[in-house]
Amino acid sequence: MFRLPSPLHKIENELTEEFRVQLYLKRDDLIHPDISGNKWRKLKYNIAQVQQQQKDTILTFGGAYSNHITATAAAGRHFGYKTIGIIRGEEHTPLNESLRFAQDHGMQLVYADRTLYREKALEVILRDTPYMHDIEQYYILPEGGANEYALSGCREITEEIEIDFDYIYCACGTGTTIAGIAQGLKKHQQAVGISVLKGVDFLTNELIRQQDKHVLHQLAFDTNYHFGGYAKTTPELLDFIQHFYSQHHIMLDYVYTGKMMYAVLDNIQRGKFAKGTTIVAVHTGGVANANVFNLP
Numbered sequence: 001m002f003r004l005p006s007p008l009h010k011i012e013n014e015l016t017e018e019f020r021v022q023l024y025l026k027r028d029d030l031i032h033p034d035i036s037g038n039k040w041r042k043l044k045y046n047i048a049q050v051q052q053q054q055k056d057t058i059l060t061f062g063g064a065y066s067n068h069i070t071a072t073a074a075a076g077r078h079f080g081y082k083t084i085g086i087i088r089g090e091e092h093t094p095l096n097e098s099l100r101f102a103q104d105h106g107m108q109l110v111y112a113d114r115t116l117y118r119e120k121a122l123e124v125i126l127r128d129t130p131y132m133h134d135i136e137q138y139y140i141l142p143e144g145g146a147n148e149y150a151l152s153g154c155r156e157i158t159e160e161i162e163i164d165f166d167y168i169y170c171a172c173g174t175g176t177t178i179a180g181i182a183q184g185l186k187k188h189q190q191a192v193g194i195s196v197l198k199g200v201d202f203l204t205n206e207l208i209r210q211q212d213k214h215v216l217h218q219l220a221f222d223t224n225y226h227f228g229g230y231a232k233t234t235p236e237l238l239d240f241i242q243h244f245y246s247q248h249h250i251m252l253d254y255v256y257t258g259k260m261m262y263a264v265l266d267n268i269q270r271g272k273f274a275k276g277t278t279i280v281a282v283h284t285g286g287v288a289n290a291n292v293f294n295l296p
């Protein structure tokens with residue numbers, strides 16, 4: 001059911017040949033059809049906590065297109081926990097595919113206006129719902145699953161890789177995944193997070209700031225590949241994803257992995273890597289919600 005360790009797939013094309021670099025894709029998108037990619041990595045030890053703390057419900061937060069919401073709903077169903085999703089903004093009917101998927105997997109959806117959502121004002125958000133009285137039974141998982149248990153799960157991405165590599169690249173929303181990846185590095189290795197958001201300083205993120213000095217030293221962020229901001233695309237990015245698919249038969253999404261892969265190949269093209277460099281790019285999943293053949 002869970003395909004772990006996830007496969008490591010070699011990518012060869014004109015660029016890797018011309019610049020003599022080795023490029024691999026860590027296929028976390030193949031871990032599970034519904035709990036894919038880094039969302040499973042982030043959930044794994046949180047689910048263990050739910051069990052250990054003997055809670056019966058996972059309550060979490062996300063936007064209306066959040067991969068974290070769909071993954072949490074599917075994981076709840078799979079492991080036998082109830083799930084509540086606090087969704088940012090108003091309800092729109094009919095539900096979009098992500099929210100319908102979550103609801104079909106048993107998640108109770110509660111909508112919160114942006115201010116309450118930002119303040120995570122749970123007592124107020126849940127006040128007029130049937131879910132208020134069980135609040136001690138809830139395991140509260142932050143937005144995007146961003147906590148220390150998520151870091152431990154993401155660290156396993158690095159630990160599973162058996163080849164020696166120089167760089168590892170991953171798309172960043174909260175930056176949790178790349179921070180976990182960086183924890184697992186050997187001394188000579190470098191992690192690079194490609195921001196899919198515009199104007200974010202990941203180094204102000206609490207979870208990242210708390211990392212050991214040596215982890216921070218091996219972690220860099222590249223903010224040049226957001227293509228206009230979160231879930232924004234350009235014809236160039238969409239062409240790239242189509243082209244990558246026709247060449248390698250691997251689907252990327254336009255929110256996260258398309259931008260990350262574009263960045264890796266662009267860096268190769270710009271001669272950033274010495275001959276013989278080995279690069280691992282992490283396919284963090286997310287394709288079901290946002291591939292180029294399925295634009296919203």
Ligand SMILES: *Cc1c(COP(=O)(O)O)cnc(C)c1O
Nearest residue numbers: 173174175176177256284285286
């Ligand atoms: C959520 C997500 C990310 C971002 O992960 P963070 O830990 O928030 O940085 C990257 N790729 C995909 C496919 C995602 O769904």
